[in-house]
Amino acid sequence: MTILNSGGTRTEFSLSLIFNMNVNKHSGYKDFVWAIELNRLCLEVVGLWPKINGAAKNTFVSDLRMGTIFFIVTFLSIIPLLCSLVRVWGDMILIVDNLQVILPLLVVSLKLIIIRWKRTAIALLVKMMVEDWMELKxxxxxDVMIKRAQTARLIAYYFYDIDKSPQFEIALVIQAATMFLGGMTYTSVDAFLGLLILHICGQLENFKHRLTNLISSKDFDSALCNNVRTHLRIIRFANNIEDVFALLMLGLVFYFGIVFCLFGFLFVTVITGNEIGHMSLTRVCFLVIGIFTLLAHTFLYCGAGEIIAEQCEAVYSAICNLEWYKLEPRKKKYLILLMIRANEPFRITAGKIFPLTMTTFCSLLKTSAGYISFLLAKRKIEL
Incomplete structure (x- = not known):
């Protein structure tokens, strides 16, 4: 099906096949296609976008793309780098240089596996997003959802001798392909998570505004029933996000902690030791950029969890600030149940172990700094 998005360009999409309704003329559906267009394009390139219509041919092509990328990243890059890691074992500087390349590639492989594994849950999330956009009255x-969507749109060593030809050219091509495909996989999954988070934040904000008009509704029972349904729907949406990304977030937290320790150790070693005279300016800049990139990435993950928690707190405050004393005793009891459920905020967790908040971010920095000190002390003993 071909439809027009908000930018006026033509876009192919097939979600209408599952809903059995003529949605291609619905303005809300066009807004939805515009909102997810960039995320869909990137995830389709790496074969991770769920095929809602269930076409076997399309699913096979997506699996083939995903499998090809996984093969390139894992067998043509990670395994040779692991072999190189064994060769340089004992030299801490070379080990750090090797790990700062291996670990991001391992994260890319982890994202490919988890997102493919959770494709059914992701398809359900996309379906719920379509319904949310089409239900806007x-x-x-x-405007709230468009604002959130606009924000979402804005987000080596080898086991053989590569000094000879054609090994050098082959290694260069493989490395370039790995960097491109790995970078697209890494970024597209994160961007899709950002889209989901901003979508649920928009839904929570709209839900809060509906609650403020609850007491003044002419038909209180009907309005309360609709609000409860909306709240339950948002809860299911949040639970699906948690189901898809919890394990991935746990891996990313460990990844950020380890890589930040390695970058920090290497940076301090270069600044305080004699190595700075033997290192090029490009490599020093790479270290600085790497540290700031890791900090920014970790901050965004934890900040996203903090934003959802704040939106949940705003919903709870809106319920508490209702003029409930104007209601009949029976209706007051209904509000108590809604208040109790709203008191439990949604959270993005790492492996369902601990929530991702700014407190977690600060704790992660503190722990990483401690391990940097340990590595520096160990290197000093070795010298």
């Missing part, structure tokens, strides 16, 4: 609610 007021312009104010649409």
């Amino acid at each position: 007021m312009d104010a609610e649409r």
